[in-house]
Amino acid sequence: MTPDRIFRGLFVLYLLAFVAYLFMPLIIMGAAAFNTSRFPTVIPWQGTTLDWFSAMWADAAMWRALWTSAIVAFFVVLVALPVGTAAALVLTTLHSRARSFAYAVMVSPLLTPGVVIGISTLILWRQVGIGGGIALIVVAQTTFIICYVMLMVMARLQRFDRTQEEAALGLGASRLMVFRRVLLPFLRPALLASGGLAILQSVENYNTTLFVRGFETPLTVFIATKVRTGLTPAVNALALVIIAVTVIGAVAYEIARRRQLSARPRS
Amino acid sequence: MRDLYARFGGGLATIFLSLVLVWLAAMVLAPNLMMIDYALRPNLPPAQIGGPQDLWSADNFLYLANEGVHRAIFFKTVWASALVAAVTLVVCYPIAFWMAQRATPGQLSIALMLVIIPFFINEVLRTLAWFILLAYRGPLNAVLQGIGLIDAPIRWQGDGGVLAGMVYAYILFMLLPIYNAIESLDKSQIEAARDLGSPTWRTHWRIVIPHAKAGIATGCVFTFMLAAGSYVAPALLGSPGSRWFTEIIYNWFFEGGDWNRGAAYALTLLVLCLAVVLVTLRVFRVNLTDVAK
Secondary structure, eight states: OOHHHHHHHHHHHHHHHHHHHHHHHHHHHHHHTTBOOSSOOSSSOOOBOSHHHHHHHTOHHHHHHHHHHHHHHHHHHHHHHHHHHHHHHHHHHSOHHHHHHHHHHHHHHHHSOHHHHHHHHHHHHHTTTOOSSHHHHHHHHHHHHHHHHHHHHHHHHTTOOTHHHHHHHHTTOOHHHHIIIIIHHHHHHHHHHHHHHHHHHHHHOOHHHHHHOTTOOOHHHHHHHHHHHOOOHHHHHHHHHHHHHHHHHHHHHHHHHHHHHHHSTTO | OHHHHHHHHHHHHHHHHHHHHHIIIIIIIHHHHHHHHHHHSOOOOGGGTTSTTOOOOSHHHHHHHHOHHHHHHHHHHHHHHHHHHHHHHHHHHHHHHIIIIIOOHHHHHHHHHHHHGGGGSOHHHHHHHHHHHHSTTSHHHHHHHHTTSOSSOOOOTTHHHHHHHHHHHHHHHHHHHHHHHHHTSOHHHHHHHHHTTOOHHHHIIIIIHHHTHHHHHHHHHHHHHHHHTOOHHHHHHOOGGGOOHHHHHHHHHHTSOOHHHHHHHHHHHHHHHHHHHHHHHHHTTOOHHHHOO
């Protein structure tokens, strides 16, 4: 055996260990949802059951938490999409000097720790008598989710051919019409993608939400509280359902994207 | 500005500008300014706010500097976050190199999918997975005992658990920038080095790593920042002996009831993170535009 082969063998082992590191915790967490044991684990296996799924389904607090997260995500998308798109358009139209400064300001929420965004939002709105709650969760989350929308729209704008706008103007379209009929349809894929990302970011956020939640309990807070105050495999069942939904959603999105790319190879 | 109006006309351009300005003024700038103001004022009962005692001072920051336990936790958070970044880098580098230079296109698309899937999953759920894995009577202890590696269960919760959970949580933020950087390295450079007799480690040290410098810096900066600002992992995987600075901040707000001191602590964390980001980017000459991808 040459040293090269030994090295290659070691690397394959490392690769396998890495994949195991990525998936083992998730597999164990998922499998524990089917174990009869009251504490979620896979060893010892006390019997296979689906009871934890019905326990999860019957948990009214879980449904309230899901509802809270859904409302928050709805309003986050409602605010973040238009503002993020506007930010991308303003930024791409600016000239180079002002542009790099504006860019730094506009991505700064991404460089700010999530807890700090939550805290500063909480402090500001207390001045006008608004405490933690759904409204503040929406405000705090949109602050940085706008950045993601902006970056995704900007990426798409880079491939936009401005002559299309000029052509439409030359043919007598109003500026509003050019925006609605030329630019917006072009941005549609980026808007859909960033809408999906915004929902995902909103529902899964914990660090920022924790500080502005007031007495509300969104899904992530619900799960984290359960872990500390009474973890049963019902939480694992919930986790497994969430994972299934996210992974299916991501795969469906990817398939749709590829299909669109292959349908219009020269778009 | 004029271009914006020329392109979209008065109505639309005004709407775009005002949306952006409201966002930057009311959601980015104002909260941070108010937090600075809070951090500089003492914590007073409502009746005395705005009174003669309500003056700016550095007292809240001095409190952090002089309170031994909090100061120790702050520095621990700093070096532990740096450790998280270092470990994540060591774990990810070989994988990133393989993906960028060695993998066939088929292997690459599978590998990309495999690393991205776990990161579509909520950070709280990923931490919960580690919580279960590392539990005192959990699977890891059971397996280790089963194969006779340990006699009694080990209490993983604490510094070790936090480290494992955080490295896990931030792999993608390290892997992708490094992968992107190494991918642009011409394969012939590595071959040339090998043909000239360079051992593998020196090829990496002299050719691959310098080429991937910007990606490595980006990955480390992001991992550090996310780790320092993390709350879930230390709260669920830590022990009372392994408290994180964010937990102290949380306590000032919701248990200690001193928002001013909490604001000062949060501001310290913010300044630390921004300083680390900006200094590292300057040192490695990485542009902010390349970072946020």
